[in-house]
Amino acid sequence: MRILVLGFTGFLGGHVVEHLHALPGVRVLRGGRSSAAELGIDLATARTDRLAGVLASAAPDAVINCAGATGGDAVTLAEVNSRGPAVLCAALREAAPATRLVHLGSAAEYGPGTRDARVPESAATCPVTAYGATKLAGTVTLASSGLDAVVLRVGNPVGPGAPLTGLPGRIAGLLAGAGRDPDAVIRLGDLSAYRDFVDARDVARAAVLAATTPGPLPRILNIGGGNAVPVRDMVRALARVAGFRGRIEEDGAGSVRSGDVSWQCSDITAAADSLGWRPSYTLDDSLAALWAATAGAPSLHLEGGRAP
Template structure:
């Protein structure tokens, strides 16, 4: 099986590529902007015609699109998260219409959740801000493409390599900088929100299962930890792993992207039914992997 991973050096793309390379019988092709790519491509700028030519040469049986942007202005987010999947779908229809497409979406597409409830794939989408809106546009491009495609709507991934554009990666960086200084003060935003955290290794396992599952799959599958956890618990857990001896102050409002969403929790029952997937790692294990910086299965 020839599997092309787009965004292979990114946070989740790195985990997916690593897991695929341990899969017997899989030939993994790396796609993206980074040096060493088998298919050099930037989904934000490539034309559908050029990408179709590249895909015709690569002859993939499956494409896993891990390329995405979490930070930047609305235009940059739209180029990667909305235009990118649309161009990819157009090129696949032309060059490899029988290939399966696995696209990584985001639980941010749902927008604010109802406290105490977990959202299913049938829930209405009301994204807050450009990130969630552009990820939803990418999902729509995939689910209406007519391809053998599935969107994995991922919760808040935690694990090795987490970028500083998200809270887990930013907290790890701040704690490394603070060290064991008892006078250190970390001034953060409001940490009272609840989030559904999922280990990055579990996300990678879901992507591999979706890439190799027989037959058509549901158009959208939630991939989450299944619990709404106070963000404050994640921060305290990381601080404990770091041996942080200073003080954490919640002195500012939350970010524009996350502040309006006080509750997020995904129901991943459908992923269990379709893929046999359930989260295998606890949040504590995900935080340990993040802090240690290693990627172990």
């Protein structure tokens, strides 16, 4: 089976490739902007006809699209998260219409959740950020494409390799910089929001299951931990794992997104029914793996802008 992974150098894409390599009988094709890519594909700038030619030559049985932008201005977000999936769908319709397409969406597409409630895939979408809005546009494109496509709406991914652009990775970087200094002070914004954390390795397993499970799948599946965890608890747990001896202070308001979305929790029942998927890592497992990777890294690398 030939599976093309787009965005293979990113946080989630890297875990997807690692998971695929462990499967017998699977040929992994790497697509992206990196010099390590077997197929040079930049969804933000690709032309449909040229991309169709690349896809026709590669003849993948499935495509897993992990390419996406989490930061940057509205234009960058739209180019990668909205235009990218649209071009990919158009090229697949032309070159390989029977190919299974798995796309990583985001729980940010839902917008504010209701306290103590899990959000099902049928819930209304009301994103409050440009990121969520552009990810939703990509989802709508896939859902209406007529392709054999499924969107995995991912919660807040955490685990080994988490980038500094996300809160868990940023906190791990700050803790690494502080060391065991008892006088160290880490000042953060408001941490009262609740988030649904999911291990990146579990996300990768879900993506591979979605790519290889025969028969039709629901257009949208939630992939999360299935529990709302106070961000404050996550930060404190990571500090304990790191052996941090200083103080963590909440100083002022948090991010706009945290203020507007104080509760986030996904109903993951459909993924269990359709894929036989459930999270296999606890948040403590994820944080321990994140810290081990951070503490063992020779240097911290900030990945900004759009994913390869």
